Amino acid sequence: MSDDAARIRALITRWAEAVHRGDLDGVVADHTEDVVMFDVPPPHEGIRGLAAYRATWPPFFDWQAQGACFDIETLDVTAGTDVAYAQALLRCGTPEELAERPTLRLRLTFGLRKERDRWLIAHEHHSFPHD
Template identity: 70%
Template sequence: MNQDEEQIRRLVEEWASAVHRGVLAAVVRDHADDLVMYDVPPPYEGLRGLDAYRAVWPAFFAWQASGAEFTLDTLDVTAGQDVAYAHALLRCGTPEELTERPALRLRLTLGLRKEDGRWVVAHEHHSFPDLSSASEPPSPQPSSS
């Protein structure tokens, strides 16, 4: 793993930890001002800008404070000189949801760019698989990257 990939891995791990702890300043810290995010809940056209991104987190933190989990399970990073992407799976749900579907994972994809020598998230996408007609997915295997 090269130095940029290590920096991005640390950035994503710190972001996930900040989300888990409900620390808004740390959640938004490494995001670009012109960030675009597509999330599980509406608005379906996504959010644009750091202010809109910042505004969605308090409701999530309130839900999470009821006992929900948000932990990084797998993470893969690919970095070029000025752009990179990362994809991850996270355990995200209430204890009841995770007991009912132990293999369920939130899917996360990040697009990053280097600004003034620093990696920032320019695009963030969260999704859950559509399980309306599917059987339980197999348990994900930990990433070696």
């Protein structure tokens, strides 16, 4: 694994741990000011900008406080010189939701760019399969 791929893997792992803890500052760290996110809940046209990204997380933390998990199962990273992407599958749900649908996984895709030798998340896409 390249050094850049390892750095990106560590960045995404830190991000997921911050989400799991409900640590808003940790979640928004390592994101670009112009981040774009397409998320599971509305707005379906996505959100743009770090302030809008930050505002999406408190309702998720409230839901997660019901005992939901947010655990990376797989994470693959492809890193170029100054852009990279990563995809992951996560167990994300309450115990009841996961008991009802044990194979359900949250799908995540990240687009990253390197700015002044620092990798930053510029794009996130979160989705669940629609059966």
